[in-house]
Amino acid sequence: MNKQKLINFELDIKKVYESGKIKAPIHLSGNNEDQLIKIFKKINNKNDWVLSTWRNHYHALLKGIPADWLKKQIIKGRSMGIINKKYKFYSSAIVGGIIPIALGLAKSIKLKKEKSKVWVFIGDMTFETGIFHECYKYSKNHNLPIKFVVEDNGLSTNTPTKETWIKKSKIPRGVYYYKYKRKYPHHGTGGWVLF
Amino acid sequence: MGRVAGYYFNIMKIKYKSELIKSMKYLGNKKDTIFIGQSIKFTGNAIYNTLTEVPNKKKIEVPVFEDTQMGMSLGLALNGFVPITCYPRFDFLIVAFNQLVNHLDKIKFMSENQFNPKVIIRTSIGSKHPLNGGVQHTQDYTEVFEKVLTEVKVVNIKEPKDIFYNFKKAYHDKSKCSYLFIEDGDFYNSK
Numbered sequence: 284m285n286k287q288k289l290i291n292f293e294l295d296i297k298k299v300y301e302s303g304k305i306k307a308p309i310h311l312s313g314n315n316e317d318q319l320i321k322i323f324k325k326i327n328n329k330n331d332w333v334l335s336t337w338r339n340h341y342h343a344l345l346k347g348i349p350a351d352w353l354k355k356q357i358i359k360g361r362s363m364g365i366i367n368k369k370y371k372f373y374s375s376a377i378v379g380g381i382i383p384i385a386l387g388l389a390k391s392i393k394l395k396k397e398k399s400k401v402w403v404f405i406g407d408m409t410f411e412t413g414i415f416h417e418c419y420k421y422s423k424n425h426n427l428p429i430k431f432v433v434e435d436n437g438l439s440t441n442t443p444t445k446e447t448w449i450k451k452s453k454i455p456r457g458v459y460y461y462k463y464k465r466k467y468p469h470h471g472t473g474g475w476v477l478f
Numbered sequence: 479m480g481r482v483a484g485y486y487f488n489i490m491k492i493k494y495k496s497e498l499i500k501s502m503k504y505l506g507n508k509k510d511t512i513f514i515g516q517s518i519k520f521t522g523n524a525i526y527n528t529l530t531e532v533p534n535k536k537k538i539e540v541p542v543f544e545d546t547q548m549g550m551s552l553g554l555a556l557n558g559f560v561p562i563t564c565y566p567r568f569d570f571l572i573v574a575f576n577q578l579v580n581h582l583d584k585i586k587f588m589s590e591n592q593f594n595p596k597v598i599i600r601t602s603i604g605s606k607h608p609l610n611g612g613v614q615h616t617q618d619y620t621e622v623f624e625k626v627l628t629e630v631k632v633v634n635i636k637e638p639k640d641i642f643y644n645f646k647k648a649y650h651d652k653s654k655c656s657y658l659f660i661e662d663g664d665f666y667n668s669k
Contacts, residue, residue: 361588368592373556375588377580383546384581387553387561390538394512395557417543 284344286316292350293340296357297472306478307360310338313466315434319345322432322459328370330399332388334381335374337363342404346372371399378439379405379414386418389427400428408439411448419455432459440469494669497641498528498661504642505562505598505649506532514538514551515564515600523566524602524666544570548577548599552585555595555656560649565601568660569617582656583629594654598645599630605663620660627658634660638669 293311300309323345326333335342340362343353348370356365363376375381385403392399409415410433422429433454437444445451454460467473505511506529513532517523519539529537540547544565551563565571571578578599585593604616624632633644648657 364588366585366589366592368589373589373593375581377576380549380577380581383549383577384553384556386546387550387555388557389553390550391554391557391559394559414546417541417546421541421543421546 284347284350286320288350289316289319289341289344292344292354293467296340296354297467299354299358300472301474301476303476303478305358305360305362307362308337308470309357309362309472310336310340310470311467311472312338312341315461315463316341318434318461318463325430326402327399330371330397332371332373332385332399332401333404334385334388334401335365335372335404336381336406336409337374337376338406339363339365339374339404342374343367343370343372346370348372379409379412381405382409382414382418385429386422386427389422389429390425392428393425400430402430402432404432404434406439407433407435407437407451408442408444408447410435411444411452419458423455423457430457430459433461435460435462436465437462438465438469494638494641494662494665495528495667497638498666499531501642501645502529502562503531505560505645506536508560508649510558511560511562511649512536512538512554513562513564514540514547514554515566516540516542516547517566518564524605524663525564525566525600525661527666529564544573545575545577548574549581551597551599552577552582552595555597556593560596560598562598562600565599567604567611567615567663568601568619569604569614571599571601572619578630578658579626583627586629595656596649596651596654597630597656598648599656599658600661601658602661602663605666607664607668618660623658623660630656630658632658632660636662636665638665 328347333346365374385401389401517526518537551561554561603618604611
């Protein structure tokens with residue numbers, strides 16, 4: 284999946300959404316294609332697990348999930364919680380919810396002596412939560428096969444993260460981190476849709 | 479066995495705690511089970527005393543992070559384990575309500591049955607005798623959990639005779655449901 288295909292997928296979903304066919308929130312990705320393509324080069328798509336958020340379309344596509352399957356799920360109103368067992372992909376619409384689950388997966392991998400890893404994608408507000416910090420600490424101290432990726436667009440819904448926390452925490456050792464500017468609104472496409 | 483007037487009778491009365499120990503030993507002998515919680519390797523609560531027949535290598539002693547513990551249990555189950563996740567008091571399980579309700583209870587629906595993880599949750603209503611733990615340590619929220627949970631089955635175990643049967647049933651349940659077992663701390667030594 285290259286950059287243009289990612290962009291085109293979201294443009295297609297935007298069009299379908301604006302036609303009123305998707306009767307559920309969508310959270311489109313954009314402006315972070317280069318960063319994600321680079322990160323996914325490190326991910327073993329066959330064996331590794333990827334856990335994502337409500338903004339998960341790019342992660343799902345880069346994990347190898349077929350675009351037509353993903354599109355059908357989105358049309359069914361499942362955009363915020365794309366889950367595919369075959370592709371070891373799990374996402375959730377609860378802030379921070381995936382992190383403890385990822386920790387358990389990583390623990391299971393270590394107990395079973397498997398070779399795979401768990402990759403967890405979170406936003407910058409989730410990064411500031413206590414749940415991230417306790418899970419990060421546990422994973423480091425227990426040497427678990429888990430990688431955290433912080434996708435910092437500076438916003439949580441439309442609340443600036445810095446406005447609430449005054450300053451941002453330091454990025455701990457081993458955490459992947461990148462900044463980007465959101466291309467689409469928090470949800471929807473920015474226009475009125477007649478349902 | 480004893481004998482009175484020519485009749486044999488069972489003098490080994492079934493006991494609540496011994497049935498729990500028997501159930502945990504049974505689950506501990508299964509290859510895919512793993513026990514997780516605080517004070518499961520070390521003394522400190524009544525549930526610990528029911529895990530004496532479970533080898534330490536099957537136990538994950540975790541810090542106090544109830545919600546993370548529930549999420550971890552789900553993660554372990556997604557990769558093939560059957561976790562027995564222990565919360566010594568019902569009051570503490572409240573702290574794990576998020577992962578229980580928003581994730582474990584929703585995963586079948588959200589994944590369209592692709593994932594059917596089995597997690598066996600144990601909790602206990604805090605005992606009031608001989609010491610009363612007070613309002614934050616003795617609550618019974620059974621009705622609340624029964625109302626909220628749609629996929630996770632709630633089992634309130636009141637009688638010793640029901641204990642082993644229900645734990646065995648939970649492990650072998652082909653519908654691959656998760657279970658919440660609610661024990662009663664006052665019964666550990668009174669039944």
